[in-house]
Amino acid sequence: MFGATLSRWTMSYFAAALIFLAIGEMMMVLGFGYPASSIDAPETLALVHTITLGWLSLLMAGALLQFVPVLVGRPLSFPHLGFPALVLLVVGITSLVLGFASLAGTEGLSPLLLPAGATVTIAGLALLVIVFAATLWHARPLPLPARFVAAGLGSLVIACLLGGTYAFVLSGLADAPGAIDLTLEGVSLHAALGLGGWLSFTTMGVSYRLLTMFMLSPDRERRSSRTVWILGAAALGMMVCIVPMILAGFAGRTTLLVVAALASVLAIGIYLADIVRIYRGRKRRLIELNSRAGIGAFAALIVATVIFVASLISGQIDKGVGPLVYLITFGWLTGMGLAQLYKIVPFITWLECYGPLLGRMPTPRVQDLVVETRAAFWFRLFYLTVAVASVALYLDNAWLFRASSLGQLIAVNALVFEFVATRRLSNVPSNLRLPGGPTGPHLFFPSFQSRRQP
């Protein structure tokens, strides 16, 4: 019988991810990258990869290490690969970002950092893909949320292969015509598979499970949710098919891309209707802050989808792509990530500190590890800054963007302090703290003494 497992390295992934997020926010405050530079400038690519790989991918990986076993009801395969993957990713992503900075003309940095960083990053991601793919493989037939994760992993693999190719072309190490064609024409595919497939589609699948779990909504596979998976997986499959079409020089790529875009929009529409049903069908009358803060992320996804459709119809997708990607990255993915961290961090902390004491002494609830009123203010500030920054990008107002990024940096750091307070058990009533002192677990390193961790 499958029992409890606590992912040993999840909190370390979260800590590294939050550091990358703070660095990315500081880059935006200082005017490094878009909108001060053009959207395809090396400075922007440094910023984009700090956020999408450093923050969002490490966050997603850490969360999956803990929740893939919950999704499939069996332990993780090769859990010991979690730590080497983290080391490779932190080193690789840092090197990749410095490689982009080198292309941007930063002195003292070798452009070879770019392909070296890409290689090490891909190695780290490959280890994670092995862990998750093996776990999913042994858990067949997969429940629906896990099938979203499988499609997300497939997208990650292709996005990585494309990204690795670009790194070698941009640094001058590769000049094969196919690689150059992919670099010139495939960047939007790389972005769509990374942001849309790996990060968004996986988030959608996991959200079905987590929201149902946390709000006690009816937990059954709906036909509509299966339709979301089919449409989304088909859209991602079409995008993958465009890669060999570029290499072979086939026509009809734009048509396929438009069909994939329409399928994605339809999938998002049905997904959002499902989410409304989950919120409305909940048994838990009071919803906790993680689920409330998630509403802001869903709102950002709705706005982004509307803008995307409007841009497609008006034929101005090129003009609106910057604000659109910003809204998806920060409003939807970062908003959802921070909101769920607000639940996952106290939950894991509770398991580490109080799990072994359950039934032996009075233990606090998971909710006793957080102070929602304080954090709710920072979540409001976060979403306000996302809205203002998105408008600033539409108005091409770099000053307003930097000012709102400063507000966002403050909100993110305040939330990080809330996570630290949770880890330190600072919010727990004094009579329920650990016996022998108020100290909590290690902030972000695993407790090697714990007997329950794999």
Added chain:
Amino acid sequence: MQKTESEELVDRIRDSLRTIVDPEMGSNVVDLGLIYDIAVQEGGLARVTMTTTIKGCPATAFLKEAVQNCVWYVPGVEYAEVRLTYEPPWTPEMMLETSIAQ
């Protein structure tokens, strides 16, 4: 052991299990409907069948161990055996109304 005594022991075990609070739900495991069955046999052998809200929940082993320890210390229990099952799977309808507001 007479039937009435056995029923009393089951009641004592159930009351005792009410001290174990599910960390996420904030209600005790009995009112949440996580305890499917409590059976007491000759010689103080108590068998508890329980579930968790989610299969694969990271708190599963802690909850099971807490239930086992709790039952063991109930006067009259000589041996406690806890079985974890997901048949039928837990649903929110199994909760007492008082637990839902949590």
